[in-house]
Structures are given as C-alpha cells and as structure tokens.
Amino acid sequence: MADSDAIRVLNDKCVGCMLCVKACPFGAIEMKSRKAVIDLTKCTLCGACVPECKFDAIIIQKKEEPKDDFSSYKDVWVFAEQKKGKVQSVAFELLGKGRELADQLKSDLCAVLLGENTDESSKELIARGADKVYVVDSPKLKEYQDDPYTKVLTELVSKYKPEIVLCGATVIGRSLISRVAVALRAGLTADCTGLDIDPKDKLLLQTRPAFGGNIMATIIAPNHRPQMATVRHKVMIEAEPDPKRKGEVIKEEFPDDAFTSRTKLIDIVEEIEETVNLTEADIIVSGGRGVGAPENFDIIKDLALSLNGALGASRAAVDADWIPYSHQVGQTGKTVCPKVYIACGISGQIQHLIGMQSSDVIVAINKDPEAPIFKVSTYGIIGDLFKVVPLLTQEFQKILK
Amino acid sequence: MDYLLTEEQQMIKELCHQIAEEKIKPVAAEYDKNEEFPWDIVKVFADSDIFGVYIPEEYGGMGGGVLEMAITTEELSWGCGGIALAFAATGLGTFPILLFANDDQKARYLPDIAAGKKLAAFCITEAEAGSDAGSIKTTAKKDGDHYILNGTKQWITNGSVAETYVVIAMTDKSKGARGASAFIVEKSMEGVSFGKKEDKLGIRGSATCEVILTDVKVPKENLLGREGLGFIVAMKTFDYSRPGVAAQAVGIAQRALDESVKYARERKQFGSSISSFQGIQWMLADMAIQIEAARSLIYSAARLVDSGAKNVAKASAMSKTFASDTAMKVTTDAVQIFGGYGYMKEYPVEKLMRDAKITQIYEGTNQIQRSVIASALIKESLAKK
Amino acid sequence: MKIVVLIKQVPDTTDVKIDPETNTLIREGVDSVINPFDMYAIEEAIRIKEHLGEGEIVVISMGPPQAEVALREAISMGCDEGILVSDRKFAGSDTWATSYTLSRAIKKIGDFKIILCGKQASDGDTAQVGPGVSVHLNIPQVTYVKKIEKLDKDKATVERMTEEGYDIVETPIPVLLTVVKEINEPRLPSLKGKMRAKKAEIPVWTAEDLACEEDKVGLDGSPTRVVKIFTPPPREGGRLLEGEPDEISKELAGLLKDTIIG
Structure with a gap:
C-alpha cells in the first residue's frame, strides 16, 4: 500500500533520527526497526514531516498538473469591505501589506469596492495606497449579501485576472471569499499572519498558525490563480493615508440580474451593549477562572473602564456563564491585538494565548506562579487579583485624570 | 476495581458521570444554598432516559434492575447527593408499582415515570x-x-x-x-x-x-x-431500594475522596504537597479501601436482588449500613484533610459531610438495619437446626 | 424534511498541552472529539426535527476511519443516520477539495432541505468549508447563524451574527447554515440514543461511491500546498513585579503610562 500512496519513506535514506516523529502533528509516524513507518490511517498528508527530514527520506508525490499559463495574471487586489458606506480598517491594513507585495512583484495594487455612493471611499482607498480602484456602485450592493457580492467579485476577478486577492477575515470577508475561491477553483488560505513573495518563483507565501496554533505553516498555491488569502483584523499594519496620491477609479457596470439575491436581508440590528468593540480596542482587561464568580467581574470591568478599554474573558469564564460569549478571547473567541492586554486570573491555556499573544504589552496577574500566562507576559504579578486589580484601577485613574 | 459490568451498565455509568460532571456539579452549591428543586436537572435526566434505567422496556424503560439503579444513583450522587434524589426517590416510589402492581396499573403509571414526565x-x-x-x-x-x-x-x-x-x-x-x-x-x-x-x-x-x-x-x-399487604409492600420495597441509598452514600464518598486527593496534591505546607505526608497518605488510602469495600457490597447485594433470590433483606441492609457509615467517615476525613478550608462553604467538602449524614438515617436508621441483619442471622441459625 | 449535518472530528483542545521544552503539542492522551462548533449544528438539527415533529437527520463526516466514533456520538444525541466519507484518496484535502467531496456526498443523499455546519473547525479555524459546500451545491448560505427565528416548508428567517450585532435574513430552502455558539446548548446523549448508536451501521463512502472527479479530491485536488512547517519562536516571558500590592500597582502604572496615554 505504501508504494502506491502519495507519501513514502525512502528506507535507504532514512537513518532513524526520529525528527519526523516529533514533527508529525498527527502522531502518524513510528519507528520500526530504526526506520520511519507512516500509519496511513492517521496521516493526513499535511507535509509537516517532509521539510523536517534532513536526509530527504520522506517524499510526498503530487501528480504534477499541467502548468497553466499564468502570465496574464497580474496585480494585487484587496477586497475593500464597507459597512454603511465606510471602508473597514482591515482593508487599509491589507493595503499596507498589499503595497509591499505589489512592489515586490512590480505590479499594481488595486482595491475592489462594492457598495453605493462610493466616490469618497474610492478616494480614500487611493490615498491609502491603491493604484486602481475597481468600483461597482449600485443601491443593491449597499449592504453585504452573499449572492450578489459573490457573483460580482467572481466576475471581476475572472475579467481582470489578479495574481493575488486579499480579504479581511471578518464575518463578511470569510463568508464571501470562501465562496469566490471555490467558484474560481482558487487556493485560499485563512487567517494568514504572514504574507510574502518567494523571490525565486514569485509565488505568494502564506503563513498561518496550524494544528492549534503552536506550529506555523507556510502555504502556497502554485498551480491556481489568483492566490487568495484572508487576514484577521489588526494583524497587519494599516497604510497611512496620503491625500496627494493619485490613482484610477474604474467603474464597472453589471446588468441588474447580477445583483439578484436568493436570501433577503430584512434588518440590521446593532447591539449597543458592547461599548468598546473588543477587536478594535487599544486596551483590553480580561478575566478568567480566577475571577471566581459573575459578580466579581465588576472589578475587572472597573479597571477596563478606568483605562477606557474593553472587557475580555477566557473560555473558562464564558463557559461558567460569568460573562457573555461576545467577550471571549482565544481560539474559539476573538483574536485581539491591543497595545496593552491585562490578563487577570487567566492561567494561559494555549487556546487563550493564540487569541492574544500578539498584543504589544501583556500583563498577567495570577496566584499560581506556574501559570503558563507568565511565559508570554511582559509584566507578571504573582498575587491575588482581588487585591491588585482595584489598586491598579486607582493608580490608572490618577494617571489619566 | 473491575465489576464486570455489561456494556450497557458501563454506558449508564459513563453517561451518568458525564451528567454529574457537566450538569450537576456546576450548580450543586447553588441548589444547596437556595434549597430549590432542580427542575432543569430533572429535564436533563429525562432527556437522557435516566428515569427508565430500572423500568422494563415494555413500559418505555431500559429494562435494568437494582444494579442499574445503584450505578445511576452512585454516579449522580457524585455530582450532588441531594439533586440525585429527584431520581433515587422516584425509584423508591416506583418499586412498589414494579413489584406489586397489576398490568393495568403498570401501564397507567410506569411509562410516564420512565419518560421522566412524572416523578414519584x-x-x-x-x-x-x-x-x-x-x-x-x-x-x-x-x-x-x-x-x-x-x-x-x-x-x-x-x-x-x-x-x-x-x-x-x-x-x-x-x-x-x-x-x-x-x-x-x-x-x-x-x-x-x-x-x-x-x-x-x-x-x-x-x-x-x-x-x-x-x-x-x-x-x-x-x-x-x-x-x-401494605407492610409487605413496604418491606419488599426497602429490600430493593436500600442498595440505592447505599449507592448514594458511595457516590458522595467517592467525590469526597476525589476532592481530597486533588487538594492534597495542590496544597503545599512546609515546602511540599501535603500528599507527600504519610499522615495524609494513610487517610487517603483508608478512604479508598472503605469506599471500594462498600461498592463491592452494594453491587453484590444489588445483583442478589436482581437474581430473584428470596431472602435479600440482610444483604440489602448490610450494603446500606456499611456504605452510609463509610460515607460519614470518609466525608468527615475529607473535611479534616482540607483543614480550615474544609470547614468553609467555599470548598465542596463540608456539603458532602452534611449530605452524607442522611444516608445513615433514612429508609431505616442504621440501628434498625442492624436489627434486620441480626434477626436474619438468628432466623438462618434456627433454620439450620 | 431531510436535514444534513456536517461534522469534523478534532483533537480535544481543552486537553492540549504544550511541551515547554520542544514547544510542540503533547499528543499523548489527547482525545478526539466532535468539533465544538459542530455540536451546536447537531443540537440545532435535533431541535428543528423536534419542532417540526418530523424529519430525518443525516450526519456526515469526512475523515479517517476512526471518525466513525464522532458519527456514533451524533447518533447518540438524537441524529438518525451517520455516513463516513473516507478514502485514502481524500488525504491531503484542503478546504477546496473537502467542500467538493462533502458536496458530492450530500448530492448522493439528495432531497436535503437544510444543511448545518459549525461556523468553523477548532483545529483549522478556516470557516471555509461550509460556504464552499454551498457553492458546489449551488444553494444559498447564511453564515454565523445565532438563531432560527422562523422555519417554514420553503423558507426560513434567521439571525446572522455580525461584528456589531446581527442581521435578520430570510432565506429560501434548501439552504446551508453555519452556526455559532449562541444558537443553543447542546444536549447530552441519551441512553436509548447510545444503544442505537452502538448498533447503528455507518456506511463508508469512498471516492468511487461518490463518483468524484479524481483531480478534485485529496492532495491532487487541492489548490493549496504546505511548503514549510516551523515552530514560531516563543514570546519571551518578561519581568516579574514583586513586592506589596500597592507598590506593584504603582510600579506597573508607571511602566504602562506612556503606552496608555500615547
């Protein structure tokens, strides 16, 4: 079976060093008689072992597809998500990264904007670095809907053949771009934390956390175009506006039936409860299991308010129903990247760390000196949060007066 | 200890433990404090077919007997000895119907009990x-x-x-x-x-x-x-239900042991975990021995009852007495291991001690149980002559 | 009404520990569970069936043979049938190939009205497969559904969670819905469900059964490819502040002053 499978260990090259055993995220490699043996019921062909082997003893054979001619594909596109006519800041972050990529490829950076009354937004996109803005302006595109947005974006991409398409990993972005990628038979990598161009073959190198986040994987899509990726909000640095920049606005017309939607948007409800949006916040104060009870969240909230920050929580606190899910930070909650993240009574399980470890400054307050949170914290305080947090609130109130 | 449970009994045990862990444990202290009836947990029991474990399949149950009843009660009591009673006391009210009702009565009452629509x-x-x-x-x-x-x-x-x-x-x-x-x-x-x-x-x-x-x-x-027939109904019912009380006691005791081991590992004094002190170790070991002995006795008594044996009063009473005395001893020791913390409501063990006490009292005090056991011994001895 | 639920078996992340020395996952003793978000999809399917008083819930999982366990768990909660989509040819599938393969399985079932998925899988986090399936099937989708307000024979009204609140969306049926945690609280299995799950036959559908086009499945059918795997340098632990709480608080406030004001 092994011989006919896509993955193989070359026994004459394998020295039994076990590096691949350690590298396999699925526990699919064992040593038998000092040779690596791959358990095919566990192996997912993820490829983690191949670059790990110093002896080129593991090969994954992919049927080489006839290389299409991609020379007609050029330019880097950024999908400019708008809500209520306002371009979302994640688009400016993508323009920041997109500018670097376009420069490396010596091509243009373009934004795609779907909406109504788009003139101001188009100008802003140019100021933020777009050389061209493709605009489809229609009252029917005022609000996001899956069908018309998918159809229009798919057709634009088919027509103009960008080499790369970037999109924010937002609710809208994820819903839209996954559909576009499938429709175009393009490769799509979600939640990239790094994007780069391979200097040799000019491919887009897309790096993202894999297998729960403690391993990074770099992904390419060599035989499909465009190369598509989403990036979470606050991961890339926003392009600064330059009102003097010049660019071209290309208005595209579509027949009315392109805007038909099978689903109907009946209402948009904004919930005002969350005064500070977690993902937008510069300062976040989070509480975890150590907070102990729902009413104890008040002291965490007080600290957050004194700093004009947002209130976060670990999964443990949310699961205990101390605080609503909308506050959850971590793998199954929100990814945040504030300037200051203060973790109170959070032990720092990997799932939580994934969601906040790119914060600029991390402060950890925890009773347990062994808590993993201290491994990532800039400043650690081993102590009782019920004593420390109220005092901190006082101190910050003094400073910010 | 492997009690050679059937696949189905194992399934009951696992599911009930999951319910205790995920649904009962988080709310137990709250119900203890407010003294409210746990209707939300009753719904969980009902949705998971728990009320039917000892009721015949023809009435919508799972077709088990006293052993299944005991396993269920034990695991649920691990979560909370009080909340588990919504199930166990329904069993006490249902056994007379299972044992003495005619077909018409069974058809009228058992299906709703098995489905958890009605408690007994x-x-x-x-x-x-x-x-x-x-x-x-x-x-x-x-x-x-x-x-x-x-x-x-x-x-x-x-x-x-x-x-x-x-x-x-x-x-x-x-x-x-x-x-x-x-x-x-x-x-x-x-x-x-x-x-x-x-x-x-x-x-x-x-x-x-x-x-x-x-x-x-x-x-x-x-x-x-x-x-x-009323007196016979009562006595026979208690023969069937006492292993359930015993199981409640063992569930509470097991929880006390689990909490104690965990605490002993975490609690540091004189620079090391108190679990490294022999004084604590011996207490933990004694707790474990008694619990396992009690469990063995309960399962044996339950199996005896389920076998249809005639004279089960003695075995049934023994299981109840031994298990409830064990629970009282073990939970008291658990409070001791926790020290001052154990005495505080913030920690779970004082509740276990309070919950354990009733098992020595209801469905016949342990003194009455001993009388039952003694009179059985005397009867057996007379029969030998 | 036939309801299809797509589920994935993932490592139990509440279990995952990191080896502090090698910074790799400690796999030993890590159980496999149903992707937590898929549990909400399963629960919602059961609620829809209970609400309608009729219907059949078919759960599909694509994965290795051991994913059968996840399907049995879904049945023990109240789903009617489980189908395992499994073939060595599917190994190496990215989200494109996975959504294609799953859509083939759903087509084989036919006659579906609602397809439910969790919003994303906890191991991959891509949130791409659900939307992908809806394209392959050419049906509408609503993602991030937090409530089904109304459900009729041919249409449904649902709430889609957004960053700011939620949208109310009306959709025709058939439709694919991806659901979020807010939508419900998954039930525990029942004893009868567990018994049924134990006895249930779980058919295994292969690439051949699904008449998949070879160049669209597995590694060969996947546009993306992993070229490098590496462990990121761990973030360095910083400084411990020691002393009395009031001293520490003052010190920290001083340290953070510039960042907070600036």
Missing part, C-alpha cells in the same frame, strides 16, 4: 411512625368503588414535586401492621395537599415536605396488591 414518591413515615410501621395513623376507609384516605405523611422526599405517590394507610387498624395497605395516589386528586417544606442539614437540593391527605377519594383500582 413513597409515603410511609408519619410523626409517630418512623421505623415502627405498625403505628401508622393514616387511614383508608372503603366506600363503594373508592377508598377515602385521611392522614399526614412526614418528611416525604419528592413531596410536592412528584405526581405519583405510593401511600401506606391502615385499612384495618385492629390488625396492626397486617392491617396496612398500599395505594397509588395522584397529586391531582382532590384533598391532596402539602405541608411545610423542611429546612434540612443536607440534601438541600431535594424536596422534603409533608403530604397531607384530607378525604382523598382513591379509586379501588389504585390499591396495590390486596388489602393488608
């Missing part, structure tokens, strides 16, 4: 009739097609929350214990009311109150067995 309760105790069932004052007077019931039953577990009550009442006072009969009484019958809710030391997540019967017209179709 057993009413024997009165203010002046505890272990002495002969002095019951509640009466049942025949009146045409009905019996008229009058009297007050005390400390009824699941009182007021149950829909179905099996009531022991005197149909012929002159015959003493032989004049008692058992009736199925419904909550909806006119004249059924409930007295004050008791403020208890432990098992506070369980409803305990008086059941007051005032000229309650019970159709004669609701008489269990025949007139005069």
Whole structure:
C-alpha cells in the first residue's frame, strides 16, 4: 500500500533520527526497526514531516498538473469591505501589506469596492495606497449579501485576472471569499499572519498558525490563480493615508440580474451593549477562572473602564456563564491585538494565548506562579487579583485624570 | 476495581458521570444554598432516559434492575447527593408499582415515570411512625368503588414535586401492621395537599415536605396488591431500594475522596504537597479501601436482588449500613484533610459531610438495619437446626 | 424534511498541552472529539426535527476511519443516520477539495432541505468549508447563524451574527447554515440514543461511491500546498513585579503610562 500512496519513506535514506516523529502533528509516524513507518490511517498528508527530514527520506508525490499559463495574471487586489458606506480598517491594513507585495512583484495594487455612493471611499482607498480602484456602485450592493457580492467579485476577478486577492477575515470577508475561491477553483488560505513573495518563483507565501496554533505553516498555491488569502483584523499594519496620491477609479457596470439575491436581508440590528468593540480596542482587561464568580467581574470591568478599554474573558469564564460569549478571547473567541492586554486570573491555556499573544504589552496577574500566562507576559504579578486589580484601577485613574 | 459490568451498565455509568460532571456539579452549591428543586436537572435526566434505567422496556424503560439503579444513583450522587434524589426517590416510589402492581396499573403509571414526565414518591413515615410501621395513623376507609384516605405523611422526599405517590394507610387498624395497605395516589386528586417544606442539614437540593391527605377519594383500582399487604409492600420495597441509598452514600464518598486527593496534591505546607505526608497518605488510602469495600457490597447485594433470590433483606441492609457509615467517615476525613478550608462553604467538602449524614438515617436508621441483619442471622441459625 | 449535518472530528483542545521544552503539542492522551462548533449544528438539527415533529437527520463526516466514533456520538444525541466519507484518496484535502467531496456526498443523499455546519473547525479555524459546500451545491448560505427565528416548508428567517450585532435574513430552502455558539446548548446523549448508536451501521463512502472527479479530491485536488512547517519562536516571558500590592500597582502604572496615554 505504501508504494502506491502519495507519501513514502525512502528506507535507504532514512537513518532513524526520529525528527519526523516529533514533527508529525498527527502522531502518524513510528519507528520500526530504526526506520520511519507512516500509519496511513492517521496521516493526513499535511507535509509537516517532509521539510523536517534532513536526509530527504520522506517524499510526498503530487501528480504534477499541467502548468497553466499564468502570465496574464497580474496585480494585487484587496477586497475593500464597507459597512454603511465606510471602508473597514482591515482593508487599509491589507493595503499596507498589499503595497509591499505589489512592489515586490512590480505590479499594481488595486482595491475592489462594492457598495453605493462610493466616490469618497474610492478616494480614500487611493490615498491609502491603491493604484486602481475597481468600483461597482449600485443601491443593491449597499449592504453585504452573499449572492450578489459573490457573483460580482467572481466576475471581476475572472475579467481582470489578479495574481493575488486579499480579504479581511471578518464575518463578511470569510463568508464571501470562501465562496469566490471555490467558484474560481482558487487556493485560499485563512487567517494568514504572514504574507510574502518567494523571490525565486514569485509565488505568494502564506503563513498561518496550524494544528492549534503552536506550529506555523507556510502555504502556497502554485498551480491556481489568483492566490487568495484572508487576514484577521489588526494583524497587519494599516497604510497611512496620503491625500496627494493619485490613482484610477474604474467603474464597472453589471446588468441588474447580477445583483439578484436568493436570501433577503430584512434588518440590521446593532447591539449597543458592547461599548468598546473588543477587536478594535487599544486596551483590553480580561478575566478568567480566577475571577471566581459573575459578580466579581465588576472589578475587572472597573479597571477596563478606568483605562477606557474593553472587557475580555477566557473560555473558562464564558463557559461558567460569568460573562457573555461576545467577550471571549482565544481560539474559539476573538483574536485581539491591543497595545496593552491585562490578563487577570487567566492561567494561559494555549487556546487563550493564540487569541492574544500578539498584543504589544501583556500583563498577567495570577496566584499560581506556574501559570503558563507568565511565559508570554511582559509584566507578571504573582498575587491575588482581588487585591491588585482595584489598586491598579486607582493608580490608572490618577494617571489619566 | 473491575465489576464486570455489561456494556450497557458501563454506558449508564459513563453517561451518568458525564451528567454529574457537566450538569450537576456546576450548580450543586447553588441548589444547596437556595434549597430549590432542580427542575432543569430533572429535564436533563429525562432527556437522557435516566428515569427508565430500572423500568422494563415494555413500559418505555431500559429494562435494568437494582444494579442499574445503584450505578445511576452512585454516579449522580457524585455530582450532588441531594439533586440525585429527584431520581433515587422516584425509584423508591416506583418499586412498589414494579413489584406489586397489576398490568393495568403498570401501564397507567410506569411509562410516564420512565419518560421522566412524572416523578414519584413513597409515603410511609408519619410523626409517630418512623421505623415502627405498625403505628401508622393514616387511614383508608372503603366506600363503594373508592377508598377515602385521611392522614399526614412526614418528611416525604419528592413531596410536592412528584405526581405519583405510593401511600401506606391502615385499612384495618385492629390488625396492626397486617392491617396496612398500599395505594397509588395522584397529586391531582382532590384533598391532596402539602405541608411545610423542611429546612434540612443536607440534601438541600431535594424536596422534603409533608403530604397531607384530607378525604382523598382513591379509586379501588389504585390499591396495590390486596388489602393488608401494605407492610409487605413496604418491606419488599426497602429490600430493593436500600442498595440505592447505599449507592448514594458511595457516590458522595467517592467525590469526597476525589476532592481530597486533588487538594492534597495542590496544597503545599512546609515546602511540599501535603500528599507527600504519610499522615495524609494513610487517610487517603483508608478512604479508598472503605469506599471500594462498600461498592463491592452494594453491587453484590444489588445483583442478589436482581437474581430473584428470596431472602435479600440482610444483604440489602448490610450494603446500606456499611456504605452510609463509610460515607460519614470518609466525608468527615475529607473535611479534616482540607483543614480550615474544609470547614468553609467555599470548598465542596463540608456539603458532602452534611449530605452524607442522611444516608445513615433514612429508609431505616442504621440501628434498625442492624436489627434486620441480626434477626436474619438468628432466623438462618434456627433454620439450620 | 431531510436535514444534513456536517461534522469534523478534532483533537480535544481543552486537553492540549504544550511541551515547554520542544514547544510542540503533547499528543499523548489527547482525545478526539466532535468539533465544538459542530455540536451546536447537531443540537440545532435535533431541535428543528423536534419542532417540526418530523424529519430525518443525516450526519456526515469526512475523515479517517476512526471518525466513525464522532458519527456514533451524533447518533447518540438524537441524529438518525451517520455516513463516513473516507478514502485514502481524500488525504491531503484542503478546504477546496473537502467542500467538493462533502458536496458530492450530500448530492448522493439528495432531497436535503437544510444543511448545518459549525461556523468553523477548532483545529483549522478556516470557516471555509461550509460556504464552499454551498457553492458546489449551488444553494444559498447564511453564515454565523445565532438563531432560527422562523422555519417554514420553503423558507426560513434567521439571525446572522455580525461584528456589531446581527442581521435578520430570510432565506429560501434548501439552504446551508453555519452556526455559532449562541444558537443553543447542546444536549447530552441519551441512553436509548447510545444503544442505537452502538448498533447503528455507518456506511463508508469512498471516492468511487461518490463518483468524484479524481483531480478534485485529496492532495491532487487541492489548490493549496504546505511548503514549510516551523515552530514560531516563543514570546519571551518578561519581568516579574514583586513586592506589596500597592507598590506593584504603582510600579506597573508607571511602566504602562506612556503606552496608555500615547
């Protein structure tokens, strides 16, 4: 079976060093008689072992597809998500990264904007670095809907053949771009934390956390175009506006039936409860299991308010129903990247760390000196949060007066 | 210890432990504090088919017996000995129906109990009739097609929350214990009311109150067995239910041990975990030995009852006595291991100690159990001659 | 009404520990569970069936043979049938190939009305497969559904969670819905469900059964490819502030002053 499978260990090259055993995220490699043996019921062909082997003893054979001619594909596109006519800041972050990529490829950076009354937004996109803005302006595109947005974006991409398409990993972005990628038979990598161009073959190198986040994987899509990726909000640095920049606005017309939607948007409800949006916040104060009870969240909230920050929580606190899910930070909650993240009574399980470890400054307050949170914290305080947090609130109130 | 459980029994054990861990444990302290009835957990039991474990399949149950009942009670009690009673006391009210009801009665009452739509309760105790069932004052007077019931039953577990009550009442006072009969009484019958809710030391997540019967017209179709069988119904029911009380005790004790081991590992004194101190180690070991011995006795007694053996009173009483004494000992030791923290409500072990106490008292005090055991011994000895 | 639920078996992340020395996952003793978000999809399917008083719930999982366990768990909760989509040819599938393969399985079932998925899988986090399936099937989708307000024979009204609140969306049926945690609280299995799950036959559908086009499945059918795997340098632990709480608080406030004001 092994011989006919896509993955193989070359026994004459394998020295039994076990590096691949350690590298396999699925526990699919064992040593038998000092040779690596791959358990095919566990192996997912993820490829983690191949670059790990110093002896080129593991090969994954992919049927080489006839290389299409991609020379007609050029330019880097950024999908400019708008809500209520306002371009979302994640688009400016993508323009920041997109500018670097376009420069490396010596091509243009373009934004795609779907909406109504788009003139101001188009100008802003140019100021933020777009050389061209493709605009489809229609009252029917005022609000996001899956069908018309998918159809229009798919057709634009088919027509103009960008080499790369970037999109924010937002609710809208994820819903839209996954559909576009499938429709175009393009490769799509979600939640990239790094994007780069391979200097040799000019491919887009897309790096993202894999297998729960403690391993990074770099992904390419060599035989499909465009190369598509989403990036979470606050991961890339926003392009600064330059009102003097010049660019071209290309208005595209579509027949009315392109805007038909099978689903109907009946209402948009904004919930005002969350005064500070977690993902937008510069300062976040989070509480975890150590907070102990729902009413104890008040002291965490007080600290957050004194700093004009947002209130976060670990999964443990949310699961205990101390605080609503909308506050959850971590793998199954929100990814945040504030300037200051203060973790109170959070032990720092990997799932939580994934969601906040790119914060600029991390402060950890925890009773347990062994808590993993201290491994990532800039400043650690081993102590009782019920004593420390109220005092901190006082101190910050003094400073910010 | 491997008790050679069947796949199905293992399944019950795992599911009930999951319920205890995920659903009961997080809310147990709250119910203990507020002394409310855990209807949300009752719904979980119902949705998971828990109420049917010991009820035959033809009535919508899982077809198990006393062993299944014991396994269920043990695991649920690990979560909370009080909340588990919503299930276990329903079992106590259901056993008389399983054992003595005719087909019509079974068809009328068992399916709703198995589905968790209705809870059940057993009413024997009165203010002046505890272990002495002969002095019951509640009466049942025949009146045409009905019996008229009058009297007050005390400390009824699941009182007021149950829909179905099996009531022991005197149909012929002159015959003493032989004049008692058992009736199925419904909550909806006119004249059924409930007295004050008791403020208890432990098992506070369980409803305990008086059941007051005032000229309650019970159709004669609701008489269990025949007139005069009431005392036998009660004794036989206790033979079946006592391994359940024992299982409740072991569940509580096991939780106390689990909490103690965890705490002993975490708690540091003199620079090391207290689990490294021999004084603590020996306590933990003794707790484990007693719990395992109690469990073995319960499972053996339950299996004996399920086998259809005739004289099970002794085994059943032994399991209840040993397990409940063990629970009291183990939970007290758990509080000791926790030290000052153990005495505080912030930590879970003081509740375990409070919950454990009742198991030495109800369904016959442990002193009565010992009398049951002794009289069985004497009878056996006489039979040998 | 036929309801299809797509589920994935993932490592139990509440279990995952990191080896502090090698910074790799400690796999030993890590159980496999149903992707937590898929549990909400399963629960919602059961609620829809209970609400309608009729219907059949078919659960599909694509994965290795051991994913059968996840399907049995779904049945023990109240789903009617489980189908395992499994073939060595599917190994190496990215989200494109996975959504294609799953859509083939759903087509084989036919006659579906609602397809439910969790919003994303906890191991991959891509949130791409659900939307992808809806394209392959050419049916509408609503993602991030937090409530089904109304459900009729041919249409449904649902709430889609957004960053700011939620949208109310009306959709025709058939439709694919991806659901979020807010939508419900998954039930525990029942004993009868567990018994049924134990006895249930779980058919295994292969690439051949699904008449998949070879160049669209597995590694060969996947546009993306992993070229490098590496462990990121761990973030360095910083400084411990020691002393009395009031001293520490002052010190920290001083340290953070510039960041907070600036």
